[in-house]
Amino acid sequence: MSSASNPGTTLRITEPLCAVFRRQLKAEGQKYTPERAQVLDAIIGLDGIFEAEQVIDELRRRRHRVSKATVYRTIHLMQEAGIIQRVLSEGDQAQYQLAYGQRPSDTLVRLDTREVIPIDVPELEALRERICRELGLRAQGHRLQIYAVAPEDAS
Amino acid sequence: MSSASNPGTTLRITEPLCAVFRRQLKAEGQKYTPERAQVLDAIIGLDGIFEAEQVIDELRRRRHRVSKATVYRTIHLMQEAGIIQRVLSEGDQAQYQLAYGQRPSDTLVRLDTREVIPIDVPELEALRERICRELGLRAQGHRLQIYAVAPEDAS
DNA sequence: CTTGGTGCAAACATTTTGCAGCACA
């Protein structure tokens, strides 16, 4: 719903992520190793918001031997390369999302039941564009969390 | 700033938080100790979104001897009592906010400079009310984070 | 008095880092 339809101006998604990563690494005199490719691939396979342990699990599932340390190190590199970005999270583990072409994640959290309900708030797209325009910036994504309870649970 | 003026309908803020806490504790057969009062007080003094270490620092500043363990335990109790709620956070530490009468925290994060800019998005109030109404829930707060970069930083 | 609370320090979970050997550009 967010990408693919909007041609012209902001088109920057066509280049495969691995190419972006490779280029950014080279620019820093760093190497595009098989481990890093596997981590990137696992992350793409996870689609959406993920945390380090999910990446590690996904790699294990694929029978790729990449150490925990390398996963963490690669995640940092990908952040620097602008391929992923850290986002707000509620749990104890850091969460990230692919920086390009990702659906934003808007959720409603029920404080009484701890349920997390995905919601669709199309207005936010326009809202965030307007805010960014006013500040002279370009929007890259957003995240909204609404907290709510059942009406009778008036505390 | 928030209470005292608005009587009637949604009034639920007039009761001091310490009274709410005390009542909830008693209901569970638990005690309202000086340490817990000091923790609550420190949190109120912090106003807004806070993390455990800030509470510990604030207590130290006030020369109150409350152990780290007690601070964490009290934070959990306050969550159960509905006085504070855990919110999405970007760093490595858990963040909380007072559950009542708090301004929502909307921010714009510049991915290129890592700057965090508070923004005012009045539309969100209506938006979240509408969404909650549709779901038959009562809104308690929200948090929005917009990610953006400078336009020339087209990566 | 009694039950729950506190501080301390050790245990935990997640993430970071030092180091010796390894492999990509």
Added chain:
DNA sequence: TGTGCTGCAAAATGTTTGCACCAAG
């Protein structure tokens, strides 16, 4: 072939827990 990379295990956070003693109701 050299510089950067990997895995391992130890260190560094942030948070939780076991235990002996203490205090609020």
